[in-house]
Amino acid sequence: MFISTASRTGPRRGFCMLALAALTGAAYAAEPPQTYPTKSIRWVVPFAPGGGVDVVARTVGEKLAAALQKPVVVDNRSGAAGAIGAELVAGSPPDGHTLLSISSSVLVNQAIRPKPTYDLREFAAITQLTAQPYIITVHVSVPARNMAELIALAKAKPGTLTYASSGTGGIQHLSGALIGKMAGVNLIHIPYKGGGAAHIDLAAGHVLVEATLPLTTYPQVKAGKLRYLAVTSTTRLKAFPDIPPVADTLPGYDIVAWYGVVAPPKTPPAIVARLNSEIVKILAMPEVGGRFATDGTEPVGNSSAAFQAYLATELTKWRDVAKSIGLTGE
Secondary structure, three states, X not given: OEEEEOXXXXXXXXXXXXXXXXXXXXXXXXXXXXXXXXXXEXXXXXXXXXXXXHHHHHHHHHHHHHHHOOOEEEEEOOOHHHHHHHHHHHOOOOOOOEEEEEEHHHHHHHHHOOOOOOOHHHOEEEEEEEEEEOEEXXXXXXXXXXXXXXXXXXXXXXXXXXXXXXXXXXXXXXXXXXXXXXXXXXXXXXXXXXXXXXHHHHHHOOOOEEEEOHHHHHHHHHOOOEEEEEEOOOOOOOOOOOOOEHHHOOOOOOOEEEEEEEEXXXXXXXXXXXXXXXXXXXXXXXXXXXXXXXXXXXXXXXXXXXXHHHXXXXXXXXXXXXXXXXXXXX
């Protein structure tokens, strides 16, 4: 049974949740792994419904519910570029019944904040779900057919090109800021509480530019509302071979996003291993991983240890990139 919710109730403050975890964590950690799961699983998505993180979590969550024979409830807790959802799960019981979708945006948000309220390296890494470059996408009213023309337009009409992101401090924000820095142009950043809302406004022409994923925007491209200009990786996507890299115009530009899933700190290794095994099998299913691949999103499904190490590497990488362009979370 797969259940979807989009709660509007704000989480308790991080320090309260952490205190609660300290009092109850030992009791939950002692639960015999062979009895897991004993109730429904809450999968927290720290962004609003409709974005890439949400789509992937719902797709995998539906299969996970069948594999574990327990309901998986997707709970959208958007805000602060993923920090609100991360704080909530950081203070949840480490019993495997609460999961958190994370993304490169959530990690970038941690990297640029002077006093982050969570540390993804302390969570129990389960697996990396996907890896995917963005595509620089514009509303069809923008008279640019490639990155060179977009940059020329930004220079000719400074301060007129609005750039949407899923939140201040996320990787979409960083991708636009990096283009501005490297090209010497000013893109006006418009943050949203999630990718879904940003895509809707982009398709309507309320904002003009966004780094998007085909998983969520290709229907609008086919409908003639949006136009793809360039992919953010250094190589072309197999699914969209006609779209050139941003690096062809701005040498050295390279951004590849990713999604993953973690559990609260101190979740028992046996439970982490069970979740890893089930989710890796789900990502290998043609109707899941195959569907993602056709949209330019590559399924990953690595080991818990590999994903844990990757988080540490990515944190250092994006902290350095953000510092180089002067991007902060303040």
